[in-house]
Amino acid sequence: MRDILKLLSCMLFSFSVAAMEPITPLEAVQDLSLDKVRLGQKLFSDERLSRDNSVSCLSCHDLSINGADEKSLSLGINGKKAVIKTPTVYNTTYNFAQFWDGRSRTLENQVSGPIHNPLEMGSHWGEVIRKLQNDAAIVRSFNTLYDDGLTASNIADAIATFERSLVTVDSDFDRWLKGEENVLSEEAKQGYALFKSYGCISCHQGRNVGGNMYAHMGTFGNYFSDRKLPITKADYGRFNVTGIEEDKYLFKVPSLRLVSLQKYFFHDASESNLESAVKIMAYYQLGRDVNDTDAKLIAKFLQSLVGRHTLLEQR
Known part of the structure; x- marks a missing residue:
């Protein structure tokens, strides 16, 4: 009886978390040849x-x-x-x-x-x-x-x-969404709460934590001017496809699922530190200043998004 109650408790937790959260677990694509x-x-x-x-x-x-x-x-x-x-x-x-x-x-x-x-x-x-x-x-x-x-x-x-077939499943965060309460560290939970409260979630949500919308680079500041590098054709983003002036500097929002494994960040690879990248994005995309402590916690959350695949080495 105790095991049944425990199972029901896990199921209820899983349902309540999954139903409320703007991020959903990744699932492998089925029926591939x-x-x-x-x-x-x-x-x-x-x-x-x-x-x-x-x-x-x-x-x-x-x-x-x-x-x-x-x-x-x-x-x-x-x-x-x-x-x-x-x-x-x-x-x-x-x-x-x-x-x-x-x-x-x-x-x-x-x-x-x-x-x-x-x-x-x-x-x-x-x-x-x-x-x-x-x-x-x-x-x-x-x-x-x-x-x-x-x-x-x-x-x-x-x-x-x-x-x-290259879907990274069973990340700690996804397992937490599915009901494994203790699989996610307290730091990652705090980082996720900050990720939402700062507003990162407005562009990075859904099962891929991004990859489902476009956004202008530098909504709350002139990223390209501050970067102090010549603007290239690649910087024009979606404009190169549509020719519409409003689409200049518009890019597909990248998935953050494996962002913590990347060596460089942003379309121009101009940043090599994850916590610094968090701060830069918050400043230019949200108009927010993120302190060192919060950036570290958000990075912990981002690390929890890394799932598993047989071809991906686990670190």
Whole structure:
């Protein structure tokens, strides 16, 4: 009887917490073709997708570390430097759009971007297909899984299917949301309360703690002027997609699920300290000054958002 009451208590706690909170637990995507996931994973690490066979998706999206890059700006073919920070590939299936400027609505469409970007892979679909056609095992896999075999859309589908499998589940915070009262540290709980009271939650909510809206960089201050660096085309954000003046400096709000594992922050990779990044965001996006103690506590909460995946090393 005692066990039953304990179970009911946990269920009630889980329901009450989940029902009230603006963040919801991450769940793995169901019903993915495991064969397509495996094929997509092979392609994700295949350097033949680049013009000179030197760069793969994995080159800039290190799945063992954070799904992004340890460099501030990734290096493409011939050592060319990217113009914007590489975002994590983990949990991207739950973003409402892809890339910082949201120019791709789907993961399938996103795949084409790096392949054609002259600073990244510098290739094109015709060249990629020509190379892969010489790989009997790859051709056989495509013929088995797709009626029309090896095509650009099927390559994109396989990689996107693999990316949909990259969901980090069972974070301490999600387990707390589901009813495990003691799994979350008091510091993380305090940090979450501050995250909400300062207003961070207004842009970072939902199951991905972001990735579901756009926001202007520098709502309560001129971030780009204070940054003291030349404004680049990448800084224009969504304007580069729409051409609408009001969309200048507008960016997709990033997910914070793995933010504590990142080495650099913001689209321009201009900050390398998580607590400082918290302060900067609060100042420019909320008009709030966050003290050192509160920034540390919010960072503790952000650390609790890191979930688990077999390809992600636990630290």
